[in-house]
Amino acid sequence: MKRLVILASGNGSLAQAIFDADLANQGAEVVALICDQPEAYVLQRAELRHIESYLIPMVADRDLWNIELENLIAALRPDLVVSAGFMRILPEVITTRFKIINSHPALLPNFPGAHAVRDALTAGASETGTTIHWVDAGIDTGEVIAQEKIEILPSDTEESLHERIKIIERGLIVATIRQLVPSL
Numbered sequence: 001m002k003r004l005v006i007l008a009s010g011n012g013s014l015a016q017a018i019f020d021a022d023l024a025n026q027g028a029e030v031v032a033l034i035c036d037q038p039e040a041y042v043l044q045r046a047e048l049r050h051i052e053s054y055l056i057p058m059v060a061d062r063d064l065w066n067i068e069l070e071n072l073i074a075a076l077r078p079d080l081v082v083s084a085g086f087m088r089i090l091p092e093v094i095t096t097r098f099k100i101i102n103s104h105p106a107l108l109p110n111f112p113g114a115h116a117v118r119d120a121l122t123a124g125a126s127e128t129g130t131t132i133h134w135v136d137a138g139i140d141t142g143e144v145i146a147q148e149k150i151e152i153l154p155s156d157t158e159e160s161l162h163e164r165i166k167i168i169e170r171g172l173i174v175a176t177i178r179q180l181v182p183s184l
């Protein structure tokens with residue numbers, strides 16, 4: 001079985017889609033969730049699915065947090081780390097040591113960063129979407145694996161657009177994991 005470790009910070013609807021996908025057929029299993037936010041709903045989602053979760057809240061010394069995260073990921077021996085709504089930039093020591101993919105709510109290289117949905121609306125873009133990419137130490141700069149477009153509607157708010165993007169994100173992250181597992 002290929003070992004998947006999920007990173008998430010918030011609600012966790014992407015993580016849920018991965019938990020719910022029948023990846024055992026592909027020869028993969030989610031072995032753990034790592035979260036940086038004590039109040040994140042994703043922790044309850046993991047508990048309900050009996051998936052082990054680890055909480056690593058940010059500390060004043062970012063270097064110590066980086067080391068704690070690196071050691072934890074190493075101990076979990078992942079074949080693939082999946083950043084699914086994890087709102088932290090990972091240090092190079094981690095991005096070079098592990099295979100990591102990320103789901104981003106925009107068509108990279110357009111609108112990298114933490115406010116991708118708002119930025120697409122503010123720019124007056126007519127379409128946006130989702131990108132699954134390999135994670136390097138930059139801000140959403142790693143090699144693109146897959147993308148899917150969505151039209152921006154005149155009636156869209158940041159919230160409505162993000163919800164529509166997340167519907168396609170959930171499908172694309174699962175499809176991408178299925179595609180990658182045989183080559184891990």
Ligand code: GAR
Pocket residue numbers: 009010011012013014015084085086087103104105113114115116166169
């Ligand atoms: C998703 O849209 C994901 O792409 C985004 O956070 C959301 C998580 O939703 N991640 C980033 O913006 C990372 N830069 P969820 O908590 O419902 O899974």
